[in-house]
Amino acid sequence: MSSEQKFGAGIWHFATYVDRYATDGYGAPRTVVDAIELAGQVPDLSVVDLNYPFFGGDFTREDIKAALDAQGLEVIGITPEIYTRVFAKGSFTNPDPGVRELAHELITEAADVVRYFGADYVKLWPGQDGWDYPFQVDHGALWKNSIDGVGRLAAENPDLKFVIEYKPREPRVHMSYSSVARTLLGIEKIGLPNVGILLDFGHALFGGESPADSAQLAIDHGRLFGMDVNDNLRGWDDDMVAGTVHPIELFEFFYTLEKNNWKGVWQLDQFPFREDSVAAATSAIDFLKAVQRALAKLDFAAVQEAQDNHDAITALRLAQQALFTSY
Amino acid sequence: MSSEQKFGAGIWHFATYVDRYATDGYGAPRTVVDAIELAGQVPDLSVVDLNYPFFGGDFTREDIKAALDAQGLEVIGITPEIYTRVFAKGSFTNPDPGVRELAHELITEAADVVRYFGADYVKLWPGQDGWDYPFQVDHGALWKNSIDGVGRLAAENPDLKFVIEYKPREPRVHMSYSSVARTLLGIEKIGLPNVGILLDFGHALFGGESPADSAQLAIDHGRLFGMDVNDNLRGWDDDMVAGTVHPIELFEFFYTLEKNNWKGVWQLDQFPFREDSVAAATSAIDFLKAVQRALAKLDFAAVQEAQDNHDAITALRLAQQALFTSY
Amino acid sequence: MSSEQKFGAGIWHFATYVDRYATDGYGAPRTVVDAIELAGQVPDLSVVDLNYPFFGGDFTREDIKAALDAQGLEVIGITPEIYTRVFAKGSFTNPDPGVRELAHELITEAADVVRYFGADYVKLWPGQDGWDYPFQVDHGALWKNSIDGVGRLAAENPDLKFVIEYKPREPRVHMSYSSVARTLLGIEKIGLPNVGILLDFGHALFGGESPADSAQLAIDHGRLFGMDVNDNLRGWDDDMVAGTVHPIELFEFFYTLEKNNWKGVWQLDQFPFREDSVAAATSAIDFLKAVQRALAKLDFAAVQEAQDNHDAITALRLAQQALFTSY
Amino acid sequence: MSSEQKFGAGIWHFATYVDRYATDGYGAPRTVVDAIELAGQVPDLSVVDLNYPFFGGDFTREDIKAALDAQGLEVIGITPEIYTRVFAKGSFTNPDPGVRELAHELITEAADVVRYFGADYVKLWPGQDGWDYPFQVDHGALWKNSIDGVGRLAAENPDLKFVIEYKPREPRVHMSYSSVARTLLGIEKIGLPNVGILLDFGHALFGGESPADSAQLAIDHGRLFGMDVNDNLRGWDDDMVAGTVHPIELFEFFYTLEKNNWKGVWQLDQFPFREDSVAAATSAIDFLKAVQRALAKLDFAAVQEAQDNHDAITALRLAQQALFTSY
Structure with a gap:
C-alpha cells in the first residue's frame, strides 16, 4: 500500500447488463471498446481485466491494444467466457466431453491473449460448473472434472498463471x-x-466467510494471486459499490493484505446495473483511497496486541478511529 | 381439490432465458406462440398466465387466442412487463413521473387484454420497484408511490381484479x-x-415465511386471489421444479388451501434454465397429483387435534404417512 | 438529536448468559442489582429497560429503585419474562389456556411495575410464540391468539403503552x-x-428489512414507540456491538428518525457474551455520538435531492463524507 | 444398508436444554443416567455418543456402563465438553495457553474413556473456537492453533481415531x-x-453445502469416519427431527453413502427442545427405515445414467418414486 498503489477493474464494470427480467438490458449495448473508453474516464484506474472473446464486435487484439493505449490502461488478466450458452451445463464439468474440449480450446486461446498483452494471468470463473438439484450429478465425478480441467491447462501452459475465482453459487x-x-x-x-486464487471480497462474504480470513488462508498456502472488491448483503453476489455496506470488513481485508506485505492491484468487480459506471467506479476508488490513508494511520502493533488477546472491543476501536477519520 | 382440479403455468415456463452471464441465452429464443405449443404438450395443463406485450414477435390478441385454442388452453391472468429496460428504476416508484405514467398505460392496456381473454386478473409483479443501496431512496415516498400506483389502477378498473405478486428481492x-x-x-x-395477492410458494420460502402461514393470513384477510408453486433453497428465488426440495411444506401449503376450501388453479412458476420445459412441468404436476391423493388420504381431524396441542411429531407423522405413500 | 440525547440499554446487557452449549454460563451469575451497578459505570448511559421478575434474587421494587437512584438511572420500560420454561410453547399462543392466563397475569404485574417506575411502556417480546415444524400449528388460530392476547392487555390498561418487539425467529x-x-x-x-412497535435495528436486518425503511413505515403508521440498536451478520440475531458491522445502515436509520423528528431514547440491545459489558456499551455509545456529529454535519437537503432521483452514488457519498469524518 | 443397520444418537438428544432466554431450561434437568434410560425406550436405537464429563451428577465410568448395559446400548464416541465456560474464548485457539492446555487435558481424559468403552472415536466439536467480530483475531495464528491442537492429540494417541465435527457457526x-x-x-x-470428519447433515445444509457432495468429498479423501443427521431450515443449526424438512436431500445423502459402500452407524443429532425426546427419536428412525426401504427399491444404475447426463428431472423422478412410496 503506497502512493503508487494501482487500481483496476473488470472491464464488464463499464458494460451494460441483462437479466432474466430486463431481457432488453439495463441500457443500450456497449462494445468492449466503448467500455474501455468509459474506464479511461475514471481517475486513478490504470488496469483492467478483459473478457474473451472481446464483446460487442469483431475486434482484433491490436484494436483492443490501441483502445487501451489511448486510455493509458494495462491488462492484468483475461477472463475467457466459459459461462455462455454452449457452456450452460458446465465448462470443465459439462456432461458432454466435446463441450469440455471446447472450453479447453477457448481457455487455451485466452492464454495466448494473456501472452499478447503481457498480462498476469488467465482468470477462470467456471460459473456454470456445478449443479442445481439433489440427485442431479455424481459429485465425485463432477469434482474430478473440475480439478482435471484446470490441471490440464496449468500443465500445458507452465509459463502462465491461472487463477480460479470461486463463488458459492449463481448462475x-x-x-x-x-x-x-x-x-x-x-x-x-x-x-x-x-x-x-482470485479472491473476490464479495464472494467470500456471500459464502459466509470472513474475507480477511479467506485472504490469510490463501496467502498461507502461497496461492493468493489476485483479488477484487465490491459489496453485497451477504445473501447474494450483488456486486455493489465497494465500501457501501461493509466498510469495516473491507478495511480488515486490506489490513490483512498489508500485514502480509501482499502486493498487487486493488481491483473492482462491480455491476452498476442502474448507476453511472464511471461514477460508481470513482466512488469506490475514493473509498479505497480512504482505506489507504486509514492503513497509514492504523497502529498495527496495537491491533496485533488486541488480537493476541482476542479483544474485539479494543481492536475495533483502533480500526474505527483510523477508518472513520480518513474519508 | 378434486378430479377436476385445474393446473396452470406462467407461459414463461416454456420460454428460454438470459442472465447476466449467459447473455446469449440458455437456448434459442422462442416466441410466445412457440411457448404455447410446448405448454400444450404437458398433460393436465389447461391454463396459462401470459406476459404482455406478447414476446418474440408481432402478435395480435387473435393470433394468441388461435394458438391457445389449438392447444386447448385458457388464460388465467395477464402479466404486464413492468420490469424491462424503461422500468429499470421502477414502474410505480420510478423517480420519473413520465415513466410512472408509462407503467400505468401499459398496465391499462393489459387490463383490456384480460377482458379480451376473459381472464381472472391483471398480475402485477413490480420487480424493479424498490432500492439497492442504503440512503438511496426516501422510503416513505417510495412506499406511497407503490400503493398509489396500484390503487389508481384498481379504482379505474373496478370490473377487474389486480393481484400483487410479492417477493423479497431480485432484480x-x-x-x-x-x-x-x-x-x-x-x-x-x-x-x-x-x-x-398472488402468492408464490417460493417467494414466501425465500422471504423466511412458512408458505402455509402466508396463505392462511391472506385468506383471513380475504385477499388470496391466486397462487403458484415452485421450489428453491430458501436463499434465492430459484424457481426450481415444485416438490424437489420442500415436499412437506408444499403439502402443508395445499393442506391449508383445502382446509379453507380455497378454490383456484394450481399454477407453476418455474424457470427450467437447463431442463426440458415440458418434462419439468410434467414432473411437477405429477408431484402435485401425488399431493392431491395424499390430501384425500390425510385425516384432517387428527391433524387438527395434533395442531391444537402444537404436537409437531404427531402432525408430521400423519402428513408423512399420507404423502410418502402417495406418489 | 442534540446534546441532551438520552442513551439507554436493556439491563440484560450487563448480565451474563447461558446457551445450549455453555450451560454453566459465560461468566458467574449476576443479579439485577449487580447489572445496575455495571450500567452505572457507562458514561452517558442514563436509562434502562428492566426484565420482570427481577433476576438473580428476591428484590422488591424499592430495592431496585434504590439501586437505580444510586447510579442515576431511570427506567424506560419493563420486559416481562414471557419466554421462560413455563412459556416454552408460547405465552399468548400457548396451546394451554391456563398458561396463556399465566402470561396475562405476569404482564399485568409488569404493567404495575411500569406505573411504579413511571416508565414509558410494557415491552412485549413473545419469543416463544410461534412454531418450529411444518404442520405443527393451525396458523390462523395462532395468529388470532397473538393478536387477542396483546389486545386484551391494551384494553385493560388504557393508561399504559405496550410495545411489541418483533423478530423473525429465535428461540x-x-x-x-x-x-x-x-x-x-x-x-x-x-x-x-x-x-x-419497539424496533430493534438488528431484528430488522436479520429479517431482510432495511431498518430505515422499517422505521419509516412504523412512523407513518404512528406506531414507532421505541427502538434499540446492535449489529449482526444479517443471518442471526447476534446482538453485537452497534456500528461494528453495518455503520452506514445504522447511520441511515438515525437519519430517518431525525428527518421525521422522532424523539426518544437511543437504546442498546447487545449481548456481550465474551466481552466486558461496560466496555461494549461504552464503545457502542461512542459510535452513536459519532453518528450524532455526522447528522449535524450531513446536508439533509442534498440527500433528499439525491433520493428524489434514486441516485445512490451521490446520496452515499454525502453520507460517507459525514460519517467517516466524525469519529 | 441392511437389516442389521445400527441406529445411534448423541445422548444429549435425551437431555433438557437451556438457551439465553429460557435460562431455567426447557424442562427439568436430567442426568446422563436419566438420558440413557430414555434412550433405551427408543426401538431400534442401539448406540450412543456420550458427553464427557458425564452430566448431571458424579458418575463413574462403571456407573455409566451399568446404565448402558441395562438398556442394551453401546458407545460409539465420546464428546469432551470443550465449549463450557472456561472455554468460552476457545479450546484449541484460546488466547490463554493455560486454557489450551486444559482443553488438551480434558480431551486426553476423554480418550481414556473411549478406550474404556471400546468406542470408535473421540469426537471434537470445537464450537467456541473461532471469532465474532472483524479485527478480533489474527486469522493465521488462530487457524494454526486449530490444527496444532488436533494434531498433537492425534500424535499422542495413535491407537485412537479423532473426528472433527465442523459447523459454520454457533456459539x-x-x-x-x-x-x-x-x-x-x-x-x-x-x-x-x-x-x-464426523459429518453432520444439518451442519452441511446450514453451510450452504449439498450434504451428499460433502459426504463424497470426505469419502474421496478417506476421512469420513462418522456421521449424524437431523434437519433445519438452512439458516441455522436447528437440530430438528430428521426428514421433516429435507427428505430428498437426506435420501441423496444416504444414497451416496450406500453407493460408496460406506458402513457405519446412522446417528441422530437432534435437540427436541419442546418435544418428547423418545417420540422425536422414534419418529426420525422410522423415517430412516423408510429411507432404507427406498434405497433397496432404487435403481442405482438408472440414477447413475441420469447423473452422467446431469439429467435432474429423470434422476429426481427415480428418487421420488422410490422414497415417496416407502414410508
Whole structure:
C-alpha cells in the first residue's frame, strides 16, 4: 500500500447488463471498446481485466491494444467466457466431453491473449460448473472434472498463471469451486505452482466467510494471486459499490493484505446495473483511497496486541478511529 | 381439490432465458406462440398466465387466442412487463413521473387484454420497484408511490381484479412489495375490494415465511386471489421444479388451501434454465397429483387435534404417512 | 438529536448468559442489582429497560429503585419474562389456556411495575410464540391468539403503552410477530392507540428489512414507540456491538428518525457474551455520538435531492463524507 | 444398508436444554443416567455418543456402563465438553495457553474413556473456537492453533481415531472448522491417518453445502469416519427431527453413502427442545427405515445414467418414486 498503489477493474464494470427480467438490458449495448473508453474516464484506474472473446464486435487484439493505449490502461488478466450458452451445463464439468474440449480450446486461446498483452494471468470463473438439484450429478465425478480441467491447462501452459475465482453459487444453484477452502483443496490436489486464487471480497462474504480470513488462508498456502472488491448483503453476489455496506470488513481485508506485505492491484468487480459506471467506479476508488490513508494511520502493533488477546472491543476501536477519520 | 382440479403455468415456463452471464441465452429464443405449443404438450395443463406485450414477435390478441385454442388452453391472468429496460428504476416508484405514467398505460392496456381473454386478473409483479443501496431512496415516498400506483389502477378498473405478486428481492436488492404482510398492509391502505395477492410458494420460502402461514393470513384477510408453486433453497428465488426440495411444506401449503376450501388453479412458476420445459412441468404436476391423493388420504381431524396441542411429531407423522405413500 | 440525547440499554446487557452449549454460563451469575451497578459505570448511559421478575434474587421494587437512584438511572420500560420454561410453547399462543392466563397475569404485574417506575411502556417480546415444524400449528388460530392476547392487555390498561418487539425467529424457528409489517398488521387489527412497535435495528436486518425503511413505515403508521440498536451478520440475531458491522445502515436509520423528528431514547440491545459489558456499551455509545456529529454535519437537503432521483452514488457519498469524518 | 443397520444418537438428544432466554431450561434437568434410560425406550436405537464429563451428577465410568448395559446400548464416541465456560474464548485457539492446555487435558481424559468403552472415536466439536467480530483475531495464528491442537492429540494417541465435527457457526459467529473443505484442508495439513470428519447433515445444509457432495468429498479423501443427521431450515443449526424438512436431500445423502459402500452407524443429532425426546427419536428412525426401504427399491444404475447426463428431472423422478412410496 503506497502512493503508487494501482487500481483496476473488470472491464464488464463499464458494460451494460441483462437479466432474466430486463431481457432488453439495463441500457443500450456497449462494445468492449466503448467500455474501455468509459474506464479511461475514471481517475486513478490504470488496469483492467478483459473478457474473451472481446464483446460487442469483431475486434482484433491490436484494436483492443490501441483502445487501451489511448486510455493509458494495462491488462492484468483475461477472463475467457466459459459461462455462455454452449457452456450452460458446465465448462470443465459439462456432461458432454466435446463441450469440455471446447472450453479447453477457448481457455487455451485466452492464454495466448494473456501472452499478447503481457498480462498476469488467465482468470477462470467456471460459473456454470456445478449443479442445481439433489440427485442431479455424481459429485465425485463432477469434482474430478473440475480439478482435471484446470490441471490440464496449468500443465500445458507452465509459463502462465491461472487463477480460479470461486463463488458459492449463481448462475448454478451450487458452484463447484464454491469457497476458499474448497478451491485450495482442489489446487493442492492439482499440485502445480501456477494455479492460484482470485479472491473476490464479495464472494467470500456471500459464502459466509470472513474475507480477511479467506485472504490469510490463501496467502498461507502461497496461492493468493489476485483479488477484487465490491459489496453485497451477504445473501447474494450483488456486486455493489465497494465500501457501501461493509466498510469495516473491507478495511480488515486490506489490513490483512498489508500485514502480509501482499502486493498487487486493488481491483473492482462491480455491476452498476442502474448507476453511472464511471461514477460508481470513482466512488469506490475514493473509498479505497480512504482505506489507504486509514492503513497509514492504523497502529498495527496495537491491533496485533488486541488480537493476541482476542479483544474485539479494543481492536475495533483502533480500526474505527483510523477508518472513520480518513474519508 | 378434486378430479377436476385445474393446473396452470406462467407461459414463461416454456420460454428460454438470459442472465447476466449467459447473455446469449440458455437456448434459442422462442416466441410466445412457440411457448404455447410446448405448454400444450404437458398433460393436465389447461391454463396459462401470459406476459404482455406478447414476446418474440408481432402478435395480435387473435393470433394468441388461435394458438391457445389449438392447444386447448385458457388464460388465467395477464402479466404486464413492468420490469424491462424503461422500468429499470421502477414502474410505480420510478423517480420519473413520465415513466410512472408509462407503467400505468401499459398496465391499462393489459387490463383490456384480460377482458379480451376473459381472464381472472391483471398480475402485477413490480420487480424493479424498490432500492439497492442504503440512503438511496426516501422510503416513505417510495412506499406511497407503490400503493398509489396500484390503487389508481384498481379504482379505474373496478370490473377487474389486480393481484400483487410479492417477493423479497431480485432484480432489486430490496423489493417494495416484499412479504405477505407488507403487501396486505398496502392493500388494506388502498382499501378496494379488487386488489389481492398472488402468492408464490417460493417467494414466501425465500422471504423466511412458512408458505402455509402466508396463505392462511391472506385468506383471513380475504385477499388470496391466486397462487403458484415452485421450489428453491430458501436463499434465492430459484424457481426450481415444485416438490424437489420442500415436499412437506408444499403439502402443508395445499393442506391449508383445502382446509379453507380455497378454490383456484394450481399454477407453476418455474424457470427450467437447463431442463426440458415440458418434462419439468410434467414432473411437477405429477408431484402435485401425488399431493392431491395424499390430501384425500390425510385425516384432517387428527391433524387438527395434533395442531391444537402444537404436537409437531404427531402432525408430521400423519402428513408423512399420507404423502410418502402417495406418489 | 442534540446534546441532551438520552442513551439507554436493556439491563440484560450487563448480565451474563447461558446457551445450549455453555450451560454453566459465560461468566458467574449476576443479579439485577449487580447489572445496575455495571450500567452505572457507562458514561452517558442514563436509562434502562428492566426484565420482570427481577433476576438473580428476591428484590422488591424499592430495592431496585434504590439501586437505580444510586447510579442515576431511570427506567424506560419493563420486559416481562414471557419466554421462560413455563412459556416454552408460547405465552399468548400457548396451546394451554391456563398458561396463556399465566402470561396475562405476569404482564399485568409488569404493567404495575411500569406505573411504579413511571416508565414509558410494557415491552412485549413473545419469543416463544410461534412454531418450529411444518404442520405443527393451525396458523390462523395462532395468529388470532397473538393478536387477542396483546389486545386484551391494551384494553385493560388504557393508561399504559405496550410495545411489541418483533423478530423473525429465535428461540422459535418462526416467531409469530416476525416483521415490521406483520406486527403493524396485527396492531391495526387490534385497533387501539396504546399498542406500538419497539424496533430493534438488528431484528430488522436479520429479517431482510432495511431498518430505515422499517422505521419509516412504523412512523407513518404512528406506531414507532421505541427502538434499540446492535449489529449482526444479517443471518442471526447476534446482538453485537452497534456500528461494528453495518455503520452506514445504522447511520441511515438515525437519519430517518431525525428527518421525521422522532424523539426518544437511543437504546442498546447487545449481548456481550465474551466481552466486558461496560466496555461494549461504552464503545457502542461512542459510535452513536459519532453518528450524532455526522447528522449535524450531513446536508439533509442534498440527500433528499439525491433520493428524489434514486441516485445512490451521490446520496452515499454525502453520507460517507459525514460519517467517516466524525469519529 | 441392511437389516442389521445400527441406529445411534448423541445422548444429549435425551437431555433438557437451556438457551439465553429460557435460562431455567426447557424442562427439568436430567442426568446422563436419566438420558440413557430414555434412550433405551427408543426401538431400534442401539448406540450412543456420550458427553464427557458425564452430566448431571458424579458418575463413574462403571456407573455409566451399568446404565448402558441395562438398556442394551453401546458407545460409539465420546464428546469432551470443550465449549463450557472456561472455554468460552476457545479450546484449541484460546488466547490463554493455560486454557489450551486444559482443553488438551480434558480431551486426553476423554480418550481414556473411549478406550474404556471400546468406542470408535473421540469426537471434537470445537464450537467456541473461532471469532465474532472483524479485527478480533489474527486469522493465521488462530487457524494454526486449530490444527496444532488436533494434531498433537492425534500424535499422542495413535491407537485412537479423532473426528472433527465442523459447523459454520454457533456459539461463535464464525467457527474455525467451518466447512467440509476447510476441515479436510486442516486434516491434510495435520497429515495423520487417525483424524477424520464426523459429518453432520444439518451442519452441511446450514453451510450452504449439498450434504451428499460433502459426504463424497470426505469419502474421496478417506476421512469420513462418522456421521449424524437431523434437519433445519438452512439458516441455522436447528437440530430438528430428521426428514421433516429435507427428505430428498437426506435420501441423496444416504444414497451416496450406500453407493460408496460406506458402513457405519446412522446417528441422530437432534435437540427436541419442546418435544418428547423418545417420540422425536422414534419418529426420525422410522423415517430412516423408510429411507432404507427406498434405497433397496432404487435403481442405482438408472440414477447413475441420469447423473452422467446431469439429467435432474429423470434422476429426481427415480428418487421420488422410490422414497415417496416407502414410508
